[in-house]
Amino acid sequence: MKTQRVPEATINRLSVYSRFLERLDEKGIITVSSNDIAEGVGVSPPQVRKDLAYFGEFGTRGVGYNVQDLMRYTLKILGLNEPWPLLLVGAGNLGIALSSYYRGFNNRGFSVVGIFDNDLNKIGRKVGNLDVYPPEMMPEIINKHGVRVGVIAVPAKTAQDVADLMVKNGLDAILNFAPVSLNVPDHIVYRNVDLSVNLEILTFNLGLRESQIDTGNL
Amino acid sequence: MKTQRVPEATINRLSVYSRFLERLDEKGIITVSSNDIAEGVGVSPPQVRKDLAYFGEFGTRGVGYNVQDLMRYTLKILGLNEPWPLLLVGAGNLGIALSSYYRGFNNRGFSVVGIFDNDLNKIGRKVGNLDVYPPEMMPEIINKHGVRVGVIAVPAKTAQDVADLMVKNGLDAILNFAPVSLNVPDHIVYRNVDLSVNLEILTFNLGLRESQIDTGNL
DNA sequence: TAGATTGTTAATCGATTAACAATC
DNA sequence: TAGATTGTTAATCGATTAACAATC
Numbered sequence: 001m002k003t004q005r006v007p008e009a010t011i012n013r014l015s016v017y018s019r020f021l022e023r024l025d026e027k028g029i030i031t032v033s034s035n036d037i038a039e040g041v042g043v044s045p046p047q048v049r050k051d052l053a054y055f056g057e058f059g060t061r062g063v064g065y066n067v068q069d070l071m072r073y074t075l076k077i078l079g080l081n082e083p084w085p086l087l088l089v090g091a092g093n094l095g096i097a098l099s100s101y102y103r104g105f106n107n108r109g110f111s112v113v114g115i116f117d118n119d120l121n122k123i124g125r126k127v128g129n130l131d132v133y134p135p136e137m138m139p140e141i142i143n144k145h146g147v148r149v150g151v152i153a154v155p156a157k158t159a160q161d162v163a164d165l166m167v168k169n170g171l172d173a174i175l176n177f178a179p180v181s182l183n184v185p186d187h188i189v190y191r192n193v194d195l196s197v198n199l200e201i202l203t204f205n206l207g208l209r210e211s212q213i214d215t216g217n218l
Numbered sequence: 219m220k221t222q223r224v225p226e227a228t229i230n231r232l233s234v235y236s237r238f239l240e241r242l243d244e245k246g247i248i249t250v251s252s253n254d255i256a257e258g259v260g261v262s263p264p265q266v267r268k269d270l271a272y273f274g275e276f277g278t279r280g281v282g283y284n285v286q287d288l289m290r291y292t293l294k295i296l297g298l299n300e301p302w303p304l305l306l307v308g309a310g311n312l313g314i315a316l317s318s319y320y321r322g323f324n325n326r327g328f329s330v331v332g333i334f335d336n337d338l339n340k341i342g343r344k345v346g347n348l349d350v351y352p353p354e355m356m357p358e359i360i361n362k363h364g365v366r367v368g369v370i371a372v373p374a375k376t377a378q379d380v381a382d383l384m385v386k387n388g389l390d391a392i393l394n395f396a397p398v399s400l401n402v403p404d405h406i407v408y409r410n411v412d413l414s415v416n417l418e419i420l421t422f423n424l425g426l427r428e429s430q431i432d433t434g435n436l
Numbered sequence: 437t438a439g440a441t442t443g444t445t446a447a448t449c450g451a452t453t454a455a456c457a458a459t460c
Numbered sequence: 461t462a463g464a465t466t467g468t469t470a471a472t473c474g475a476t477t478a479a480c481a482a483t484c
Contacts (some may be wrong), residue, residue, distance in 0.1 A: 014422075015415040047452070053468070059465075094319055200298065202391045206391055
């Protein structure tokens with residue numbers, strides 16, 4: 001078995017396919033073609049087949065894919081066949097929203113099990129059914145729930161400190177919502193999500209369009 | 219002037235450079251090299267120069283870039299030389315968080331000027347200093363503030379309806395946080411932000427790493 | 437001038453698309 | 461069998477990287 005390097009874009013799409021399949025399954029749909037999936041999520045049909053081919057042969061020629069089977073395969077590939085307890089740092093607005101977002105009906109197995117903040121005004125408060133803890137309690141919560149993934153929802157200034165603390169406490173992966181790029185050791189799986197960047201790509205494209213109209217190009 | 223197609227990845231990075239430059243400027247740093255920027259945001263130096271080259275020549279050979287000038291250029295390119303009033307639909311947790319996020323100190327000119335929901339329990343409530351309005355009031359708010367960009371923060375089921383309404387009311391761009399891909403006309407600038415996808419890429423990589431350890435590969 | 441760093445071209449790398457044989 | 465759709469190879473396309481001439 002030659003393990004080919006899987007493009008990150010493929011993983012990204014796989015996650016989207018997976019959720020699309022969940023919706024089809026809810027609707028009671030049994031079989032789906034690469035064409036259907038492609039149309040449903042806005043990519044090309046060969047793209048869908050190529051992406052799946054990195055992981056195996058899941059379909060039947062002339063027929064398509066079994067929705068439920070393919071859904072389970074994709075979940076398995078993404079590591080979502082088991083629950084993922086999350087540790088969240090930052091009990092501000094974004095932190096509160098993320099904690100309820102990841103607890104939502106569509107949570108795919110993610111759930112925040114501990115919220116942390118070093119603001120004394122926030123420690124001890126309730127966010128949903130969770131208490132806000134001081135940073136010192138991290139090891140206890142990590143141990144109790146077997147947490148491996150930390151989510152950072154603090155301002156840019158303190159994000160690096162939080163990351164360092166998470167690394168020190170043995171977390172394996174960090175999702176950072178602060179608009180800075182952080183330094184973490186190579187063995188940490190790390191990702192930045194930047195909510196502003198997406199808006200700025202939008203405004204860039206609005207500007208682009210206007211200048212195209214100006215010059216008469218399309 | 220030949221307008222070369224700019225890769226989306228370039229715009230993405232430009233937004234990151236721009237924010238990095240803001241931080242340098244706050245610190246009073248006058249000059250920066252492509253090397254410094256590259257290191258600060260985690261890309262390669264030629265990448266930085268290539269990205270900038272799509273838009274002009276901003277540096278001085280042998281010297282580098284003037285921080286303040288380059289910051290202003292990047293803001294201009296991204297369309298951030300003017301304020302962007304936003305319309306937000308969905309007064310749930312995510313909506314509330316986004317509205318305060320985009321009002322934050324680092325808001326880059328974005329500000330939510332109207333929050334909408336069709337839940338009668340939410341209409342009339344305050345979110346920060348904003349009232350939650352019923353959908354019928356969209357045209358009024360759009361007109362009053364000259365809104366062009368709408369943000370969708372409702373559950374997957376109702377997201378398409380919201381998008382349709384935004385299009386009908388003449389918005390030019392839509393940022394969708396619901397985990398579905400929506401159908402919008404070609405003339406609408408559209409983007410999906412999926413908060414789960416990012417976590418799932420993390421868990422995929424954790425799984426990948428484990429299997430690599432298992433097989434002794436690196 | 438010598439040293440530094442940009443802007444840009446050419447080479448490389450990787451991802452997407454097109455096409456089709458395999459096969460249900 | 462005929463029609464449909466997968467899995468996969470080859471061709472294309474696009475983005476990143478390396479290298480270096482230009483120039484401050």
